[in-house]
Amino acid sequence: MIKRIRDVAEDEQYCTKSLANNVIKLNFTTTETYRNLIKYFKENNIFYHTYQLKEERAYRIVVKYLHHSTDTEEIRQKLLDLGHNVRSIVNAQHRITKEPLNLFIVDLEPADNNKDIYNITALQNKIIQIEPPRVNKNNIIQCARCQQYGHTKTYCNKPFVCVKCGGPHNSKECNKRKDIPAKCALCGGSHPANYKGCEHYHNLIKGNNIYRTPPIRTPPLVTNIHDRTTPPHSTPQQRRSYAEVTKSHEHQVEDTATTLKKTFRRIQRAVYTTTPTKQHDIEHAYNADQ
Ligand SMILES: [Zn+2]
Ligand SMILES: [Zn+2]
Numbered sequence: 001m002i003k004r005i006r007d008v009a010e011d012e013q014y015c016t017k018s019l020a021n022n023v024i025k026l027n028f029t030t031t032e033t034y035r036n037l038i039k040y041f042k043e044n045n046i047f048y049h050t051y052q053l054k055e056e057r058a059y060r061i062v063v064k065y066l067h068h069s070t071d072t073e074e075i076r077q078k079l080l081d082l083g084h085n086v087r088s089i090v091n092a093q094h095r096i097t098k099e100p101l102n103l104f105i106v107d108l109e110p111a112d113n114n115k116d117i118y119n120i121t122a123l124q125n126k127i128i129q130i131e132p133p134r135v136n137k138n139n140i141i142q143c144a145r146c147q148q149y150g151h152t153k154t155y156c157n158k159p160f161v162c163v164k165c166g167g168p169h170n171s172k173e174c175n176k177r178k179d180i181p182a183k184c185a186l187c188g189g190s191h192p193a194n195y196k197g198c199e200h201y202h203n204l205i206k207g208n209n210i211y212r213t214p215p216i217r218t219p220p221l222v223t224n225i226h227d228r229t230t231p232p233h234s235t236p237q238q239r240r241s242y243a244e245v246t247k248s249h250e251h252q253v254e255d256t257a258t259t260l261k262k263t264f265r266r267i268q269r270a271v272y273t274t275t276p277t278k279q280h281d282i283e284h285a286y287n288a289d290q
């Protein structure tokens with residue numbers, strides 16, 4: 001792999017780091033080298049994913065005690081008047097009931113004055129509180145394209161892996177019948193690959209090392225290439241993580257339906273944890289599909 005990179009880039013334009021599972025991490029000194037390499041990877045079907053540049057990453061904050069019916073455009077304008085450039089605003093919903101909460105998740109364009117936003121205590125006559133989002137260390141982002149943890153689909157160019165059946169196709173195009181159990185592409189268990197009771201996910205949290213994700217297939221993987229081309233838009237994957245921010249508000253609107261759903265989940269979890277998991281099943285599934 002490194003030999004092939006040498007064909008495209010000079011030695012002093014990049015550095016490499018070999019990680020577990022045949023993954024190579026690349027860092028570039030010039031944008032041009034990065035672009036040439038991405039072009040080369042695309043032409044040669046080399047699978048890779050990239051990360052958003054740190055300086056492009058939005059500064060996320062949470063605005064509390066603001067009525068959910070408040071127009072987000074109005075919030076954007078008010079914050080702009082106070083010197084804060086908003087990239088996106090989303091009204092947080094209850095994770096289960098989807099009811100709107102009096103809480104907004106705001107992504108600011110990165111700037112030197114980002115931290116000053118915590119000094120704001122009111123928007124006109126509305127008393128508010130601004131806080132950093134709650135960080136849940138047990139919540140590692142998962143790619144909706146290849147199902148692996150540690151990156152999002154916006155920056156992924158790995159083969160599609162289905163969240164439901166583990167097959168090599170886009171999850172949206174899955175033909176799995178409802179009566180056939182799901183198959184996890186990560187651990188082989190009979191649950192969807194995004195199930196948080198997944199053995200693989202738990203191992204990741206315990207080890208707290210995303211690079212331990214075993215590759216689902218074995219072609220050479222290239223990872224961690226800084227992406228200067230993809231616009232930093234909010235993605236559905238990011239939106240999903242907002243649910244985590246709202247977790248602490250669950251008790252506010254919990255009703256019988258919620259309690260029933262929780263009980264059902266507990267039962268599901270019990271069923272999943274008693275299902276034996278076999279890594280080699282995944283290999284077979286792929287071979288059969290190909
Ligand atoms: Zn991916
Ligand atoms: Zn499928």
Ligand SMILES: [Zn+2]
Pocket residue numbers: 184185186187188189191192193198199200
């Ligand atoms: Zn699993």
